[in-house]
Amino acid sequence: MIKARIPLLNDRHTHISFYAALRAAADLSACTTLKSALAVLKKQKAPLVVARGWKNNCYDLPREELDKLGPVAVCNVSLHSFRMNAAARKKLAARYPEIVAGIDDQAWVERNLDRIFELFTVSGGAGAIPGYMAGLAAQGVWAAGDMLVSSDAAARALAGKYLGRVTLWTEPECYGKLGAVSRAALHGIKLFTDGALGARTAALAGSYKGGGKGVLLHSDAELGELILSAAALTGRVAIHAIGDAALEQAVSALEKTARKKKFEARIEHAQLITFDQARRAKKLGVTLCMQPNFSADSADYADRLPARYLRGNNPFRMLIDRAGFLPGLDLVFGSDGMPHGAKAALESALFPPYPGQRLTLGEFAAGYCLPDFKAGWLDVKIDPRKKTVGVKVRL
Numbered sequence: 071m072i073k074a075r076i077p078l079l080n081d082r083h084t085h086i087s088f089y090a091a092l093r094a095a096a097d098l099s100a101c102t103t104l105k106s107a108l109a110v111l112k113k114q115k116a117p118l119v120v121a122r123g124w125k126n127n128c129y130d131l132p133r134e135e136l137d138k139l140g141p142v143a144v145c146n147v148s149l150h151s152f153r154m155n156a157a158a159r160k161k162l163a164a165r166y167p168e169i170v171a172g173i174d175d176q177a178w179v180e181r182n183l184d185r186i187f188e189l190f191t192v193s194g195g196a197g198a199i200p201g202y203m204a205g206l207a208a209q210g211v212w213a214a215g216d217m218l219v220s221s222d223a224a225a226r227a228l229a230g231k232y233l234g235r236v237t238l239w240t241e242p243e244c245y246g247k248l249g250a251v252s253r254a255a256l257h258g259i260k261l262f263t264d265g266a267l268g269a270r271t272a273a274l275a276g277s278y279k280g281g282g283k284g285v286l287l288h289s290d291a292e293l294g295e296l297i298l299s300a301a302a303l304t305g306r307v308a309i310h311a312i313g314d315a316a317l318e319q320a321v322s323a324l325e326k327t328a329r330k331k332k333f334e335a336r337i338e339h340a341q342l343i344t345f346d347q348a349r350r351a352k353k354l355g356v357t358l359c360m361q362p363n364f365s366a367d368s369a370d371y372a373d374r375l376p377a378r379y380l381r382g383n384n385p386f387r388m389l390i391d392r393a394g395f396l397p398g399l400d401l402v403f404g405s406d407g408m409p410h411g412a413k414a415a416l417e418s419a420l421f422p423p424y425p426g427q428r429l430t431l432g433e434f435a436a437g438y439c440l441p442d443f444k445a446g447w448l449d450v451k452i453d454p455r456k457k458t459v460g461v462k463v464r465l
């Protein structure tokens with residue numbers, strides 16, 4: 071048993087406003103079968119049942135089953151796959167005609183995530199944010215980056231009361247909806263290059279088992295232009311790239327745009343980054359924002375990813391030992407809220423499926439924790455034999 075005291079977490083990549091608003095939604099995250107999910111959905115009583123946490127790697131949600139229920143809209147754990155039944159389509163057709171028409175088209179979904187998130191969170195609103203922030207603190211997360219603030223009310227709620235604790239990012243389309251106060255509080259602009267492994271839309275240079283290579287959302291030229299216009303708004307750009315093909319496009323685009331304009335660049339997730347891409351990103355001064363909890367994808371997505379991708383997912387040892395990334399400097403960590411909390415973060419960092427994914431406690435603290443103990447600390451007990459971490463949060 072190893073005992074240590076480390077500062078509270080700064081979860082660099084999550085979605086506070088989205089998860090706060092979605093908290094009222096039915097939770098399917100404990101369900102691993104269609105039967106159990108339908109049982110949860112049947113119990114809900116709302117004019118439109120919104121559900122989160124669908125584990126689409128465990129079971130499908132066939133339309134003919136969902137159509138037996140009242141209006142229901144479901145979002146999967148990775149927030150990139152959705153289901154909407156006939157009754158929900160009818161109810162939402164007037165207000166959200168484009169979403170109803172596009173929700174089954176995965177390529178459309180990946181390009182319009184911000185709009186879909188708005189639909190899923192419309193009932194929650196910004197009022198749920200203080201409760202959510204308190205819940206995060208109780209789990210050892212004191213500071214966090216909200217990567218997709220999609221409403222002016224949410225941006226104001228976060229920037230007002232949580233100054234210094236939250237870092238706000240948004241997408242170019244949402245930027246236009248924010249007022250002057252929210253814009254001034256914004257840290258940077260987030261762009262997407264591909265989807266997610268959970269929806270088989272992360273863009274691979276190779277192929278998924280059973281076919282398909284995922285989705286690249288932009289042409290090379292489009293991405294270059296998006297980066298330059300985002301950089302002009304805030305001077306900071308964060309680029310979501312999970313598959314090796316998306317990472318190739320992101321790194322190449324940054325190499326080209328860096329010659330034209332000076333700005334700070336971050337790559338989000340970078341799960342299937344190759345050594346060559348890592349070396350080039352390091353040379354450019356790009357920060358990688360990665361999620362130790364996604365190391366588990368190497369076990370969870372063996373159904374869809376060839377062995378070399380399972381082995382190459384979240385290659386922290388390669389990044390630190392060979393490419394020279396330094397936790398806390400140009401390698402920072404977050405959870406994407408899947409799940410939140412210090413215990414899950416520590417266990418996934420210290421005891422991942424593959425040795426190449428392992429972080430030391432020192433590296434974890436440098437890349438994932440606040441710089442000091444002012445807001446509180448975590449007393450941790452690490453049990454290497456059971457591969458568990460006990461966490462006491464001291465606020």
Ligand SMILES: [Zn+2]
Nearest residue numbers: 083084217406
């Ligand atoms: Zn995210």
